[in-house]
Amino acid sequence: MQNSSRSEVDPFIVMDVMEAARRAEAAGRHIIHMEVGQPGTAAPLPARRAVAAQLDQDAMGYTVALGLPELRRAIAGLYARWYGVDLDPARVVVTSGSSAAFLLAFTTYFDAGARVGVAEPGYPSYRQILKALSLAPVGLPTQPETGHRMTAEALAQADIAGAIIASPNNPTGTMLDRDGLGALIAACRDRDRVFISDEIYHGLHYGDRAVSALEISDDVCVINSFSKYFSMTGWRIGWLVVPEAQVRVVERLAQNMFICAPHVAQIAALGALGDAARPELEANRAVYAANRQLVIDGLRAAGLDAFAPPDGAFYVYVDTGALSSDSRTLAADILEKAGVAVTPGLDFDPVRGHGTLRLSYARATEDIAEGMTRLTNYFAAAGPNPLLTGS
C-alpha cells in the first residue's frame, strides 16, 4: 500500500533534540528541558477533583458533538470575564484540543488546493495540518524589527484565501495590540478572506492582557484551548468560536470527524473554569513571569540580546545568527556541552530559522535558573563562534 503525497509532512526537528536528551538522561546526565512547549504542572486541583467525583457517578458516554452545554456556557462566560465580550454559548464548539479545532476550521472554510497564510516564524503544525488536508500553506515572513508581529500589509498583499494568526505568537511570545489585530481582521474582511485567530496562549501575559479577535469582529473564527493557561495539555480539550452562520456546518463536521471531545476532559475543563482553580492558575502564571525575567536577563548577560521581550506565552525566540548559521547543529552542541535542550528555529521558520533558537520557560523556576546559568557559561566559554571551538 502506497502513501499519499499529502501524508509527506515534515518531521519536527525538535524531536531529534528530545531523543538526544532522552539518550543523555538514560546515560545518567542531568538535562534541563527548555525545548518543550508545555507546563510542567498538572491540571488544577479542582479539575482533577471534578473528574474523581464523576468517575463513579456517570457512564461518561458520548456527549453531543458541540460539547456539554454547561461547558459551552462556562467558556462563553470566560469571554465576559476576560474581555467583556457577550458571547452566545451557541457559537462555542468544544474540541479535542486546538488540534481538532484546526482540523474543523480548515475543513469548514477551505477547499482542496486553497492557499492559507501562516506566519513565519509560527507554530509548525499549521503548515503540516494544511498539507495533510490538501491545502497550500503560504509562509508570510514577519520581521524581527517589529517583534515578528504580522502586518496588515503582508496579509493584504499575499495571494491567499485566508490566514491563521496567533497572538501571543509561538515561538516569539509577542502580541498584537488592539489596533494591530484590528488591522489584520480588516485586511481579511475587505478581501473576503477568512481570518482564524489562534488564541491558545491567552491568559498568559506579562503586561497588558491579550486582545481577542471577538472584541473586534463577530465574523472571525477563534481557536483556544485548555492546554496552556489551564495547564491541561494531555487532556486534549479546547474550543472553537465560529460565526452563528457556521455553527450547523461545524456541528455536522464534528459529529462525523470526532463524534465529541473526550467526556472526561470536558468534566475536567469545567472544573478548571471555576473560581476555585484561579489561585493555582495565577500562581503558575507568576512562575512563568519570574522565569521570563531570568531568561531575558540571562540572554542579555550572555550577550545574546537580539530577541523581542515576550508579551505572553512562555517562549523567547532569540537570534543566534552571529554564533551559527545552523540552528540544528547549535542546539545539538548546546545539549551536548551545556546539558540544556532548546528548539532549533527551523521548526518555526523553514527559511530563516537556521539562525534562531526557541527557549521555553514553562517549567519550574529552579530549572530555568539552572538552565540559564548553563547557557551563560556555554556562551562565555564558546566565544563568538561556539561551533568552531573545542568542547
Added chain:
Amino acid sequence: MQNSSRSEVDPFIVMDVMEAARRAEAAGRHIIHMEVGQPGTAAPLPARRAVAAQLDQDAMGYTVALGLPELRRAIAGLYARWYGVDLDPARVVVTSGSSAAFLLAFTTYFDAGARVGVAEPGYPSYRQILKALSLAPVGLPTQPETGHRMTAEALAQADIAGAIIASPNNPTGTMLDRDGLGALIAACRDRDRVFISDEIYHGLHYGDRAVSALEISDDVCVINSFSKYFSMTGWRIGWLVVPEAQVRVVERLAQNMFICAPHVAQIAALGALGDAARPELEANRAVYAANRQLVIDGLRAAGLDAFAPPDGAFYVYVDTGALSSDSRTLAADILEKAGVAVTPGLDFDPVRGHGTLRLSYARATEDIAEGMTRLTNYFAAAGPNPLLTGS
C-alpha cells in the same frame, strides 16, 4: 466568511429521532432508546480505578504521538490473546477514538479526489469524513441475501483506490468469515488498492469470534477502538495498526494533526486491557447476547423476519419495506405511538435505506424487553401498513 464545499456533509438523520425523543421525555413520556450505538455501561471499574490513582500522581501532559509505550504493548498483546497474532507494538498507533484513526488512515493513503469504497449499508461517517478530506466516497451496495456481506467481486469491479470494510458491520452486525475477509484483502492486494479493516466491534460476537485482517495479511490497515467491547465511547480512545513501512508517516501526521490521544484515556485503556476488567466486559457481552435473542424473537413474533441474525456488534438491520417506503416517517411514527426510538436506515444506505430500520440492543435487558414488547404491539396494532392506520 464562506463555507467550503467539502464542509457540506450530510446530517445524521438519527439526530432528528434523538431530538424528538428528548422532547418526548421532557414532556414526561417514557422512551426506550434503541437508536444509540453505544453501551449504557461505564468504562470497566479497573479502568476508572487506574484513572483515579493517576490523577494526583502524574501531570498527565502530552504523551508521545504514537501513544504510551506500555499501552501499545498491551494492545499488541490483545492480538496474541484474541487472534494468536504476534504483532510488533511498533506498528500500533494509539488514537483519539476510531474517529482520529479514520482521519489518519485516509490522509496517509489517499490524495484529494481519490475514490474510496464504502459498504452500503455502512457506518455513515466514513462517507462524510471522506468528503471532508476532499475524497470521493463510492457506495458499494451489499445484498440482503448474503447478509449484506461485501463480496470480492463487488470490490474488484469498483473503480476505487481502496476501501474501508467493517466486520462485524454496522448497521447489520453480520461478520465476514476468514475466507470472505481473505477474498476482499486479495481483491485489493491484486489491484494495488488500500484495504482498511474497521474492527471496532471485535470482542462482541455471539458465535464464532471475528477474524482480524492481521491474521491474513500484514499489508493492511486495521482500525479498532475501546468504545464498544471495552465500553468506553466517551473516552475517545482507539488505535490503528499499519504496515511497518507506514509507521513513520503516520507518526508525523499524528504529531501534527493530534499531538497525542488523551493521556487520561490512555491510562483508562491500560486498565481496561488488564485481566481484572475481563469479567465485567464479558458480563456486558452476556447482556448483549440475551438482548440479541429478545430482539430476534420479538421481530419474528411481529412478523418482521427480513433480517440477517447478527453475528456480532449490537444491532439488527431489519427490512421494513413491506410496511413503509419511508423509514424516516416510520421511525417518527414508532417513536410517537410506541415510545421506542429507532434509527432510519437512510443513515446507513442513502439509496435503499428508505425501507430499513436499525435497532440497537446495547442497553440493559429490561429496556430491550420493554422495547420489543412495545414494538410487537405497535406492529400488531398497525397491521401491514402502519402509516396508513390511525393512532
